[in-house]
Amino acid sequence: MRVAxxxxxxxxxxxxxxxxxxxxxxxVGTRDPNETLARQEPDYMGNPxxxxxxxxxxxxxxxxxxxxAAHGELVVNATAGGASLEALRLAGAANLDGKVxxxxxxxxxFSQGMPPSLSVVNTDCLGECIQREFPAARxxxxxxxxxxxxxxxxxxxxxxxxxxxxxxxxxxxKALVTGLLTDGFGWRDVVDLGDITTARGPxxxxxxxxxxxxxxxxxxxxxxxxx
Amino acid sequence: MRVAxxxxxxxxxxxxxxxxxxxxxxxVGTRDPNETLARQEPDYMGNPxxxxxxxxxxxxxxxxxxxxAAHGELVVNATAGGASLEALRLAGAANLDGKVxxxxxxxxxFSQGMPPSLSVVNTDCLGECIQREFPAARxxxxxxxxxxxxxxxxxxxxxxxxxxxxxxxxxxxKALVTGLLTDGFGWRDVVDLGDITTARGPxxxxxxxxxxxxxxxxxxxxxxxxx
Numbered sequence: 001m002r003v004a005x006x007x008x009x010x011x012x013x014x015x016x017x018x019x020x021x022x023x024x025x026x027x028v029g030t031r032d033p034n035e036t037l038a039r040q041e042p043d044y045m046g047n048p049x050x051x052x053x054x055x056x057x058x059x060x061x062x063x064x065x066x067x068x069a070a071h072g073e074l075v076v077n078a079t080a081g082g083a084s085l086e087a088l089r090l091a092g093a094a095n096l097d098g099k100v101x102x103x104x105x106x107x108x109x110f111s112q113g114m115p116p117s118l119s120v121v122n123t124d125c126l127g128e129c130i131q132r133e134f135p136a137a138r139x140x141x142x143x144x145x146x147x148x149x150x151x152x153x154x155x156x157x158x159x160x161x162x163x164x165x166x167x168x169x170x171x172x173x174k175a176l177v178t179g180l181l182t183d184g185f186g187w188r189d190v191v192d193l194g195d196i197t198t199a200r201g202p203x204x205x206x207x208x209x210x211x212x213x214x215x216x217x218x219x220x221x222x223x224x225x226x227x
Numbered sequence: 228m229r230v231a232x233x234x235x236x237x238x239x240x241x242x243x244x245x246x247x248x249x250x251x252x253x254x255v256g257t258r259d260p261n262e263t264l265a266r267q268e269p270d271y272m273g274n275p276x277x278x279x280x281x282x283x284x285x286x287x288x289x290x291x292x293x294x295x296a297a298h299g300e301l302v303v304n305a306t307a308g309g310a311s312l313e314a315l316r317l318a319g320a321a322n323l324d325g326k327v328x329x330x331x332x333x334x335x336x337f338s339q340g341m342p343p344s345l346s347v348v349n350t351d352c353l354g355e356c357i358q359r360e361f362p363a364a365r366x367x368x369x370x371x372x373x374x375x376x377x378x379x380x381x382x383x384x385x386x387x388x389x390x391x392x393x394x395x396x397x398x399x400x401k402a403l404v405t406g407l408l409t410d411g412f413g414w415r416d417v418v419d420l421g422d423i424t425t426a427r428g429p430x431x432x433x434x435x436x437x438x439x440x441x442x443x444x445x446x447x448x449x450x451x452x453x454x
Contacts (some may be wrong), residue, residue: 216452
């Protein structure tokens with residue numbers, strides 16, 4: 001499948017790398033490819049520059065946001081949540097129409113200090129904002145409840161015995177994404193929460209995830225829904 | 228131990244009943260005991276009137292909020308989250324000072340439709356509001372992430388292999404509450420999230436819990452933190 005992954009951070013890299021490894025034709029989208037490739041310093045988190053990552057993933061191509069989105073039959077929003085709507089506008093509605101748009105972002109707001117709060121919350125969420133602004137895209141919210149490594153390798157935590165969620169208005173889109181999560185990434189428990197408004201649940205879970213990370217002193221954690 | 232349980236709904240009944248069964252001297256507090264005892268109809272959820280419950284729990288006494296709080300060495304806030312601050316004001320700061328105040332309420336807001344949203348959220352939470360207004364109380368937030376039956380009998384879900392959280396500023400108060408949760412109620416995994424501001428996590432988890440209940444069609448569920 002032709003896939004666009006928008007975003008060049010740890011999340012975009014993890015998903016692009018895994019999808020490429022699975023045989024998909026992956027183009028990573030960024031606002032300014034030349035600027036992204038010119039960076040030579042690690043980012044503020046200590047991650048190596050994108051060019052170094054790209055050199056190790058020769059099957060992956062870097063392009064502008066619109067070019068990448070045009071390439072993808074499936075588009076993954078792996079941009080920072082606070083910048084996602086702007087990035088998707090640059091990707092262009094025409095390049096998203098009718099496509100499965102997998103939103104894995106969290107609308108984190110660092111302006112109130114650490115841990116971050118959410119910039120959209122409670123009676124709205126980022127997944128809904130995206131679906132409202134791009135009504136012809138088939139938005140599926142998923143994977144935002146775990147860190148980048150766990151997203152594509154759930155076995156890294158507790159042998160993979162834990163849960164991931166999907167929310168979206170389009171049952172076929174959710175089925176396709178669920179197939180990628182199980183057959184591609186190795187998730188064993190995928191709970192379909194319902195329509196895109198249910199993404200408020202996993203997005204607001206971020207508040208608990210951040211405190212769990214603080215208390216347990218590791219981001220290598222997840223929740224299993226016991227029933 | 229002398230315990231006050233504020234609130235006569237299903238949560239108050241579950242906790243009062245269990246603590247009484249464990250041998251504690253339990254007084255349930257309500258705004259107007261005569262009015263509470265006079266009710267003869269089931270509530271809107273179909274629960275029998277409080278008087279019927281009380282008749283089956285002769286060790287438990289019903290009193291006004293202030294009388295109950297004065298009795299308790301430990302006070303449990305099991306009122307509806309939207310009414311908790313007012314109920315605690317009626318209980319009286321002097322009757323709460325220095326005491327462990329276990330807050331199990333969720334600030335659910337039904338005014339925006341179902342599922343409810345939260346009336347305090349994101350950069351504040353009910354647990355913090357209570358601690359701010361009653362600075363001499365030793366507030367511990369816990370148990371708000373599961374339904375009333377599971378609170379006092381975690382084995383009802385998945386053999387009890389799941390997690391509950393405590394948040395609070397007072398380590399001794401958290402240790403006492405953790406002991407009640409483990410030795411009294413049978414919880415096996417209690418995660419201390421940190422100070423009372425960390426209660427934002429479990430309170431915001433309610434958004435996910437409500438959608439899980441909707442998707443799985445049962446309130447008999449919980450999460451296990453896998454790490």
